[in-house]
Amino acid sequence: MAPKAYKNEDAQKIDAANQRLVTMEYQSFDLVNKNQKETAQQVLSSREYETQKRIYADRIAKRNRNISLQLQQKIDEYYQRIFWAVLESILSLALLIPAWLLVLHLLQQYLKDKKIAQTALEETNFRLEMEVAERTAKLEHKNIQLKQTLQELQHTQVQLIQTEKMSSLGQLVAGVAHEINNPVNFIHGNLIHLKEYSQQLLTLISLYKQENCNYNPEITTLIDEIDLEFIIDDIPKTLSSMTVGTERICEIVLTLRNFSRLDEAEMKPVDIHEGIDSTLLILQHRLKQNHKQQEIEIIKKYGKLPLVECYAGGLNQVFMNILSNAIDALSEREQEYLTKNVTEHLNSIIIHTQVKNEEFVIISIKDNGIGIPEKVKTRLFDPFFTTKPVGKGTGLGLSISYHIIVNKHQGKIKCISELGKGTEFIIEIPIQQTR
DSSP: OHHHHTSSHHHHHHHHHHHHHHHHHHHHHHHHHTTOHHHHHHHHTSHHHHHHHHHHHHHHHHHHHHHHHHHHHHHHHHHHHHHHHHHHHHHOGGGHHHHHHHHHHHHHHHHHHHHHHHHHHHHHHHHHHHHHHHHHHHHHHHHHHHHHHHHHHHHHHHHHHHHHHHHHHHHHHHHHHHHHHHHHHHHHHHHHHHHHHHHHHHHHHHHHHHHOOSOOHHHHHHHHHHTHHHHHHHHHHHHHHHHHHHHHHHHHHHHHHHHGGGGOOSOEEEOHHHHHHHHHHHTHHHHSOOSSSOOEEEEEEOOOOOOEEEOHHHHHHHHHHHHHHHHHHHHHHHHHHHHTTOOOOOEEEEEEEEEETTTEEEEEEEEOSSOOOHHHHTTTTSTTOOOSOTTTOOSOHHHHHHIIIIIITOOEEEEEEOTTSOEEEEEEEESSOOO
């Protein structure tokens, strides 16, 4: 009886509906892998998908009803045959024994057929439950994969945006430094000749005054009006001051060009202190005193460091993130002091560098800001986690810094902080990277 139930028209429709469901599910999974999540969700929630599920469930239910009906028909048939057998046994005493033997045989056959039918029904139900459970597990697994893929895409997208911002900043700084460098070099180079020319002119004027004995009232009046003695004395000072100014501009341009190494991709030996100093120069406007905060003092405790093999741009990005957070913490503490009318306090950031075991360098950046609560400190390097208001933080600065230090440089980064007593970030990276 069971094989017939699996070879009829309903069985073919069940198989067709099942194949269509499997095809649509694999189509949805392929769309997820191609980052077409909305299209994948539309496939799984389409009318066609729901129609095929309903056809599958209805045909399975109909199959069970047909099996039960056939079983009942078989039972009725056996009951009828038993009835006629008993009747014949009563009517014919001569055939009593053969009739009872026939009844016993029919009963035995009935029990056997009933057992086979029950076994087939139980097997069908078990197979159906297994298919439903398997399909449910696959759908749950695919949903989990879809969520993970979406999170990874969001993380990658925001990280690329953050990296692009830093790269754009580096390109802007490099462009500004280049544009400033050319005219400054022109001015600085000409100051040398101007100083030489002015000295020659002053010498000529001095000799002229010594040799010219004829009195000329116009020249005397002009000398008094322009205060020639003051000009002779002030011209060298002015040129010297201008030379010092152009030299300072050249130093600033050099520092800006050092910071613009953010877009460098190769690993090479770098002076860590130059990277820190260039980052501080970029943040100089946030360190100065204004109507909202007092000046932030930068205390440098630089050790004697060798050149460190690293990605210069990546480390500058880490310094930028940590120093920006330190300035934000000091600004927040400044607001608390303003509400409490506290005026006598010091805002400071201490930067300490040293060599550890001749294999690693340690960079410590410590502020005396508000500190970090313990429950926040445990999630400090998690992607998208931030305590800043909406629009002021993406929650990726420290996450990207952790990736740069740990994954790209095989180093370590940790945070030591206590609420109300400031925060210290300690970075440890190898002096030479293992190939």
